[in-house]
Amino acid sequence: MGKKAEVGTPKYLANKMKAKGLQKLRWYCQMCQKQCRDENGFKCHTTSESHQRNLLMFADNPGKFMGEFSKEFYDGFMDILRRQYGTKRVLANKVYQDYIGNKQHVHMNATRWCTLTGFVRFLGKAGHCVVDETEKGWFITWIDRNPETLARQERKEKKKRMDKDDEEKLMDFVEKQVEKGKASKGDEEEAPPEPREFVRTDEEEKISLQLKLAPKPSISAVPLPQLIKAELKDDDTKSVRSMKSYKSDDGKRKLSGLEEAMLEDMAMKKRKVQKEYRVKEENRLKEERLSSDDEEEEESWLIEGIIVKIVTKALGEKYHNQKAVITKVKDGQAYVEVLSTGHKLKLGEDHLQTVIPQPGKHVLILKGEYRGKKAILEEVLVDRFKAYLLFKSKDKYITKEVPYEHFSKLEKS
Numbered sequence: 001m002g003k004k005a006e007v008g009t010p011k012y013l014a015n016k017m018k019a020k021g022l023q024k025l026r027w028y029c030q031m032c033q034k035q036c037r038d039e040n041g042f043k044c045h046t047t048s049e050s051h052q053r054n055l056l057m058f059a060d061n062p063g064k065f066m067g068e069f070s071k072e073f074y075d076g077f078m079d080i081l082r083r084q085y086g087t088k089r090v091l092a093n094k095v096y097q098d099y100i101g102n103k104q105h106v107h108m109n110a111t112r113w114c115t116l117t118g119f120v121r122f123l124g125k126a127g128h129c130v131v132d133e134t135e136k137g138w139f140i141t142w143i144d145r146n147p148e149t150l151a152r153q154e155r156k157e158k159k160k161r162m163d164k165d166d167e168e169k170l171m172d173f174v175e176k177q178v179e180k181g182k183a184s185k186g187d188e189e190e191a192p193p194e195p196r197e198f199v200r201t202d203e204e205e206k207i208s209l210q211l212k213l214a215p216k217p218s219i220s221a222v223p224l225p226q227l228i229k230a231e232l233k234d235d236d237t238k239s240v241r242s243m244k245s246y247k248s249d250d251g252k253r254k255l256s257g258l259e260e261a262m263l264e265d266m267a268m269k270k271r272k273v274q275k276e277y278r279v280k281e282e283n284r285l286k287e288e289r290l291s292s293d294d295e296e297e298e299e300s301w302l303i304e305g306i307i308v309k310i311v312t313k314a315l316g317e318k319y320h321n322q323k324a325v326i327t328k329v330k331d332g333q334a335y336v337e338v339l340s341t342g343h344k345l346k347l348g349e350d351h352l353q354t355v356i357p358q359p360g361k362h363v364l365i366l367k368g369e370y371r372g373k374k375a376i377l378e379e380v381l382v383d384r385f386k387a388y389l390l391f392k393s394k395d396k397y398i399t400k401e402v403p404y405e406h407f408s409k410l411e412k413s
Contacts (some may be wrong), residue, residue, distance in 0.1 A: 028107060029042075029045060029046075029051065031051070031054045031058055031065070031110075032045070032050065032051055032054055066110075066111070066112055067112075069106050069110040069111050070111040070112050070113070072106045073105075073106045073108065073110075073111045073113075073119075076099055076102075076105060076106065077095065077096070077099050077119075078128065078142075080095055080098050080099050081095050081129075081140070081142050082142055084098065085142065086142065086144075087141060087142055087143075087144055088141070089130075089139050089140075089141045090139065090140060090141070091136065091137055091138070091139055092116060092120045092137065092138040092139065092140045093116065093137055093138075095140070096116055116138075117138060120138045120140060123140060124140075127143065128142070128143060129141055129142055129143060130143060174261070176257070177257040177258055177260070177261045178257075178258055180256065180257035180258065181256040181257050181258025181259065181261075182258075184256040184257075185256065185258075300329070300332050300349055301349060301354075301366040301367050301405070301406075302326060302329045302332075302334045302349050302352075302366075303326065303329065303364060303366055303372065304326050304327065304328060304329055305325070305326065305364070305410060305411050306325070306326055306354075306355075306364050306366070306408040306409065306410060306411065307323055307324070307325055307339075307355045307357075307408060307409040307410070307411060308323070308324055308325075308326060308334075308336065308352040308353060308354060308355060308408060309321060309322070309323055309324075309352065309353045309354075309355055310322050310323075310324060310336075310338075310345075310347065310351065310352060310353075311351060311352065311353045312347070312350075312351035314351075315345070319338065319343075319345070322338050322339070322340055322341075323338075323339050323340070323355060324336035324337055324338045324339060324345070325337050325339060325411045327344075332348065332349070333346055333347070333348055334346070334347055334348070334349065334352060336352070353405075354366070354404060354405055354406075354407065354408035354409075355408050355409040356377075356380065356387065356404055356408075356409070357377060357409040358377070359377050359378060359379060359380060360376065360377065360378075361376070361377055361409060361410075362374055362375070362376060362377075362409075362410045362412075363375050363376070363377050363389065363407045363408060363409055363410060364407060364408060364410050365389065365391070365402065365406060365407050366405075366406055366407055366408060367405075367406040368402075368406060370391065370393065370400070373391050373392075373393070374391065374410065375389040375390060375391035375407065376389065376390045376391070377389060377407075378390050378399065381401070385403060385404050386401050386402060386403050386404065387401070387402060387404065387407070388400070388401055388402075389401075389402050389407060
């Protein structure tokens, strides 16, 4: 046999390139898990002592090796189907192509399934997948039998059944009330009076009616709460009058089931309208508070003469994370000059960030009670995102803890 190529030589690199990727299946030995590059190499391998020894082991117990290879093929195929596609309907050949993309996969000719169609039919018969055949080929859908998934589906079904039972109970109750109302109405119903001819006693007598109606106020002039109360009151009055009209002269008859259900329905509508009005009032008050908060927003921290960092990526990588000096502030916008290139830009405060210099350098306070004062950076508190600043206030020097975004480096410090 020839000598093995040394590492780094052209022959070694050529051998590595040839060995990369999938080779021909007919020159692969599954029992020895060895891939040969050509027919001569495969012939030499089949006559080797190690291959003959593995064949003797396979002959002693072929079912064991065949079962192991089949199990490895099934586990790898189902793992790709479960992880990449889940419970989606997918072409079986597409999953197989993804599986054989791995160089170390188990070949199908080493399993108990001769073809992919036979393997797909096995999945369908065993209940692992939903299988259907079309003109394009075999499609499979993985069946998720995870205990957590099954428990979640069972909870959903149980909730759906409970909701359905509640609806059925409500419908039965309404039907019973309607039947009860019809029965009570049928018992108390009297025969209608017989029709008779109208006879006028005096032809010259005239009937005159005088109606004096007060003008109704316009809806726009009535406040919303009073309007709702008035509508509810009118509805209640009409309903009570309609209920009283069914009573007999002695006024001792009880309301029927249908009439009680109608009264409950009207009371429910009344509560619903009141609740909607409360929600509208709460939303209106909340909007007023939000608008008042917006009016009390803090003033801009942009001040001329400070060093800032450009954090926006809208201008490209050329200006991203570049430092610049603010030369002018107008209408909430900052006119900056990039220190590295000298280019001038116009940016908002959302596109800029304060710069924290080394301890001992001069900074400018941008927010709070001491806005506009010059200070010296004494110490940086990295874990708390703050720093100690030394500055003069009322003829004395004080040290104050200030957040990073409330101060920035001065141009000349």
